[in-house]
Amino acid sequence: MGRDTKHSEELIENAAITRLEERGVTTKDIAELVYFLQKDFYPELNETYCEEQVKHILKKREVQNAILTGIELDCLVEAGKAREPLQDLVKVDDSLYGIDEVLALSILNIYGSIGFTNYGYIDRLKPGILKGLNAKSNGKVHTFLDDIVGALAAAAASRFAHSQKRKSES
Amino acid sequence: MGRDTKHSEELIENAAITRLEERGVTTKDIAELVYFLQKDFYPELNETYCEEQVKHILKKREVQNAILTGIELDCLVEAGKAREPLQDLVKVDDSLYGIDEVLALSILNIYGSIGFTNYGYIDRLKPGILKGLNAKSNGKVHTFLDDIVGALAAAAASRFAHSQKRKSES
Amino acid sequence: MGRDTKHSEELIENAAITRLEERGVTTKDIAELVYFLQKDFYPELNETYCEEQVKHILKKREVQNAILTGIELDCLVEAGKAREPLQDLVKVDDSLYGIDEVLALSILNIYGSIGFTNYGYIDRLKPGILKGLNAKSNGKVHTFLDDIVGALAAAAASRFAHSQKRKSES
Amino acid sequence: MGRDTKHSEELIENAAITRLEERGVTTKDIAELVYFLQKDFYPELNETYCEEQVKHILKKREVQNAILTGIELDCLVEAGKAREPLQDLVKVDDSLYGIDEVLALSILNIYGSIGFTNYGYIDRLKPGILKGLNAKSNGKVHTFLDDIVGALAAAAASRFAHSQKRKSES
Numbered sequence: 001m002g003r004d005t006k007h008s009e010e011l012i013e014n015a016a017i018t019r020l021e022e023r024g025v026t027t028k029d030i031a032e033l034v035y036f037l038q039k040d041f042y043p044e045l046n047e048t049y050c051e052e053q054v055k056h057i058l059k060k061r062e063v064q065n066a067i068l069t070g071i072e073l074d075c076l077v078e079a080g081k082a083r084e085p086l087q088d089l090v091k092v093d094d095s096l097y098g099i100d101e102v103l104a105l106s107i108l109n110i111y112g113s114i115g116f117t118n119y120g121y122i123d124r125l126k127p128g129i130l131k132g133l134n135a136k137s138n139g140k141v142h143t144f145l146d147d148i149v150g151a152l153a154a155a156a157a158s159r160f161a162h163s164q165k166r167k168s169e170s
Numbered sequence: 171m172g173r174d175t176k177h178s179e180e181l182i183e184n185a186a187i188t189r190l191e192e193r194g195v196t197t198k199d200i201a202e203l204v205y206f207l208q209k210d211f212y213p214e215l216n217e218t219y220c221e222e223q224v225k226h227i228l229k230k231r232e233v234q235n236a237i238l239t240g241i242e243l244d245c246l247v248e249a250g251k252a253r254e255p256l257q258d259l260v261k262v263d264d265s266l267y268g269i270d271e272v273l274a275l276s277i278l279n280i281y282g283s284i285g286f287t288n289y290g291y292i293d294r295l296k297p298g299i300l301k302g303l304n305a306k307s308n309g310k311v312h313t314f315l316d317d318i319v320g321a322l323a324a325a326a327a328s329r330f331a332h333s334q335k336r337k338s339e340s
Numbered sequence: 341m342g343r344d345t346k347h348s349e350e351l352i353e354n355a356a357i358t359r360l361e362e363r364g365v366t367t368k369d370i371a372e373l374v375y376f377l378q379k380d381f382y383p384e385l386n387e388t389y390c391e392e393q394v395k396h397i398l399k400k401r402e403v404q405n406a407i408l409t410g411i412e413l414d415c416l417v418e419a420g421k422a423r424e425p426l427q428d429l430v431k432v433d434d435s436l437y438g439i440d441e442v443l444a445l446s447i448l449n450i451y452g453s454i455g456f457t458n459y460g461y462i463d464r465l466k467p468g469i470l471k472g473l474n475a476k477s478n479g480k481v482h483t484f485l486d487d488i489v490g491a492l493a494a495a496a497a498s499r500f501a502h503s504q505k506r507k508s509e510s
Numbered sequence: 511m512g513r514d515t516k517h518s519e520e521l522i523e524n525a526a527i528t529r530l531e532e533r534g535v536t537t538k539d540i541a542e543l544v545y546f547l548q549k550d551f552y553p554e555l556n557e558t559y560c561e562e563q564v565k566h567i568l569k570k571r572e573v574q575n576a577i578l579t580g581i582e583l584d585c586l587v588e589a590g591k592a593r594e595p596l597q598d599l600v601k602v603d604d605s606l607y608g609i610d611e612v613l614a615l616s617i618l619n620i621y622g623s624i625g626f627t628n629y630g631y632i633d634r635l636k637p638g639i640l641k642g643l644n645a646k647s648n649g650k651v652h653t654f655l656d657d658i659v660g661a662l663a664a665a666a667a668s669r670f671a672h673s674q675k676r677k678s679e680s
Binding site for chain 4: 444453460501
């Protein structure tokens, strides 16, 4: 732990959202994944409400840290500038390279363990935006981003589950 | 940290396996889940080899600890002897109760983060033995056990992935 | 995931606090640990403010789940009613039994990874209430409780660090 | 998960050890930390045996992944080439930036939760090589490296504790 950054909380939050958008991911894309995860359990759910949950998730510093770090690594490797063997491990998303999941888990943990299942489920099915991110075509590297996006959606679904419980009591 | 237990490593391992069997889960059941997870990626795979992986997983103390603790809690609640509100939280597997996933994660972590996806996937699809464990019929409580079994299978699948890499090099 | 519990959020929170008190731990005891952790960095800090942070931590469901589960296991073993070898592993706080740390970590994770250091530090130094909990005298079992109390203090210290950052900007 | 890297397991292990050495950390330095952590509990312990434990830890792929990734980020920031605000967050080791601890935890988890305490303890006391790494002098950035080195030492201490138990039974 050192001194604190000169950047304001607001600047850091905006930077995280901007990085996601530069890499082709909007809060609406993530909201669609939340909807996919929860629609069977809550028929009255709509994507606007899902997007609100996503925006709340993005206000957390740990979440912003994971986004900024993961995308930086994706871009570094996409530019061919990481040293070997890391360059190749990340580029091919090697089956024994798990730091992308480690970062994703740091997002999930903030909303407790109930998000693990949803994360694993969409990570394997690759619905919506995840399909494109995973395509590994045209030189793009999204090794970290696809796990981060899945974790954001799963965390938002967890937050939604918590909010439903409170609502049912008020 | 206190003094060490009087029980030998072998006794603890056998106790964990016996507890699983008493609750209706064999190493063969878990091996079937490993096969389900990996058969599409390794067509030459067979269940005997999967069962070997499961047996290796069960030799780890952290894994044995999670099994012994989780099943004890399931049995305590099944007997109606935990205090409220824990009794009801575990009995109904409340959607905001996540200690079962926390214990499952302690199993997964030992083989690294690459197992998270497989864990989430089978936890949601409930193939094989997981379907019965999740049925919540006839008074049985398997809130911890179903997550533990899913984690054992996912961890064994991770171990298998590591072993394939080594094999391809030798 | 099953149906939800019949218990209200408020009842669950109160139950967690009551369990802590029954085992001899008050929010004031935990606040003293927070003060111990942070006093060198923030000379103007006082224990009243630390106690406020602790009370916020105790409002989180994952935290309540860990408290209710860990203390139930301590009491079960104290009454001699867990089956062997778990009974002895928990009673002696065996050096290879780590489920108490696993539960503690589920508390820490909610406030991000910055709390790990503080947790490890007080867990080893055992200041304040932790010393008594760790004494293992007169038949009491606090294997889970001492790690949970340390994690509550470390999580509160993390929450405090987050709040200071926001305050310095407003 | 994509295709696997072209690099052999041996090459990846050697690369991780080389990166540590380039940044001024030898297996002997880490062994000294292990000795510091365990000498009070095992008076007959020596640093040669501690170094053997460290070398075993460095054979694990998850450990190698964390080392390669963390040091790459340290070097990127040291060269001033990460984008803001990440550049400044890592450079000053911001008190709310916790991805360095997240990577450290991925090392610790492999040997179970019993290593958390040791990790937090040395991370706060900064004995041996950790003191120099944390100095933040002469333009060097070791935000990730100091947490990784602490985690390697704590993991090696955990491995040692497991091996002692087995030895006492044979």
